[in-house]
């Protein structure tokens with residue numbers, strides 16, 4: 001069933017499960033929670049972070065009289081950058097967000113080469129760059145600094161793992177607190193990251 | 205006529221005109237020139253600036269077997285932010301670009317209230333924020349600092365003009381040089397703006 005806002009009904013997909021009690025916001029995706037958090041940050045003047053629109057290749061548009069243009073044929077394009085960026089404490093912030101149902105690890109196939117290239121550039125230019133990884137089964141979200149992600153990503157081509165182990169994410173990343181109005185309070189994780197690195201945002 | 209890349213043929217719209225010789229890049233829009241310039245900046249590792257995808261409200265998608273998903277119904281949404289952002293010399297950069305065929309002034313109706321609100325926020329958070337205005341008849345492009353744009357935009361509701369005079373843009377703005385590989389070399393204009401303001405990017 002398609003709804004006018006382009007979302008599918010999630011109600012009919014709902015299946016009770018043994019682990020349901022650990023879901024504090026069942027039905028809300030990581031993306032939706034980040035968007036809510038960004039609205040809160042904006043309203044509180046804490047940071048200005050927006051999700052970039054989904055890139056779409058538009059092929060055919062109808063222009064009916066007296067009503068809005070209708071896109072009749074279009075295709076999803078692969079993103080060449082990350083999904084979120086903006087400004088926090090005067091600094092450029094750039095990140096991607098992914099969730100996985102895996103228990104043991106985060107598969108690197110979730111990240112495209114273009115995105116890694118983009119992240120490298122952001123790091124070189126002094127931006128705050130990271131990946132938010134949610135392990136949905138644990139309902140835990142981590143901020144993994146781009147430097148670590150890039151290292152893991154490159155090692156997969158020289159005999160390394162095709163995924164990052166959950167334990168490694170825990171060790172190299174920063175837990176993102178869940179707050180009432182900031183469900184994915186990643187600014188708190190950025191602050192911690194900075195504090196531990198004395199203002200520099202390089203890997204620890 | 206529609207081409208697969210979504211662009212219309214510009215050839216058949218071409219009309220020779222008396223003023224044609226002043227067009228150095230006839231047929232190239234400001235947006236195309238900025239995109240080219242951004243590619244150049246990226247390749248030269250000077251700055252990382254991308255255009256945000258056009259925001260589209262997707263209503264219906266077909267998922268044919270063995271081929272890519274096709275968006276069958278979608279609508280253009282009004283942008284709530286500016287079109288371009290990224291990082292330059294470690295600083296967050298955020299801007300909008302507009303061209304006008306007017307000789308005397310730039311109509312403020314080209315800018316939406318949401319965009320002004322966004323620009324105010326970026327300025328408050330210490331970002332480099334501006335409007336690139338091209339007067340196509342003169343083939344001149346100016347960087348107008350957001351602070352000036354915001355002032356003009358607000359004054360229109362208290363008896364002020366509904367447009368910014370060309371002479372005012374010339375006075376308050378910074379000319380954007382045309383270079384072979386950076387057709388809209390706005391980083392040069394940012395540098396000049398900064399230099400004149402001793403590192404602060406407030407109105408002069």
Ligand SMILES: [Mg+2]
Nearest residue numbers: 079082083096
């Ligand atoms: Mg993405």
Ligand SMILES: [Mg+2]
Nearest residue numbers: 283286287300
């Ligand atoms: Mg625009």
